[in-house]
Amino acid sequence: GAVVSQHPSRVICKSGTSVKIECRSLDFQATTMFWYRQFPKQSLMLMATSNEGSKATYEQGVEKDKFLINHASLTLSTLTVTSAHPEDSSFYICSAVDGYNYGYTFGSGTRLTVV
Amino acid sequence: SQQGEEDPQALSIQEGENATMNCSYKTSINNLQWYRQNSGRGLVHLILIRSNEREKHSGRLRVTLDTSKKSSSLLITASRAADTASYFCATDAAGKLIFGQGTELSVKP
8 A cells, every 4th residue: 555654753853953854655656745733632733735846835824934845756745844943842744645546645753852 | 724623522431332433524525534543653544434425334433424514423333442542533625634633532441
């Protein structure tokens, strides 16, 4: 079946630094990828939708200059949390859509801790 | 933005009992999906029900969908301690998947 690889699984960074999270579709071409954020004991909140070769579409309230999304190829999307602050500490999960089957496949998530 | 409202927020049952979780949503959908998440981990896709379907089964899972009421339910029969997890409904509409608030299920042995 479709597999999405997300790296790193855990990252700790200092306040003010930037962190990049990668999301790769391993055995299919992902026409669309999604990025979600999940705070403890809460649900997944959609942050943005990215389509290969075009700018990401951000959900209301998500700062596009803080959460940079690049979808440079059909198998790779990256989320960069810029100038991270402790309140950005969260679980980030990506999802990729197989353009053929139109199924959603999720990565295993990245736990970001900003200290 | 969140589309789905789920209830209950938390459910505690004994092993062997059935667990029912409900989900309501606001807009038209293509399909509705249920996911499971163990604490601090990734999502596991459980079942998908299309907007033109009313009921679907998969093993011990039974999902219903009522598009007139914009609601769905997930029934887990003969629950096991290993079913302890958070369960989320997610609606597929307008080219994206939006999650409900989730139900935290605890199955006591």
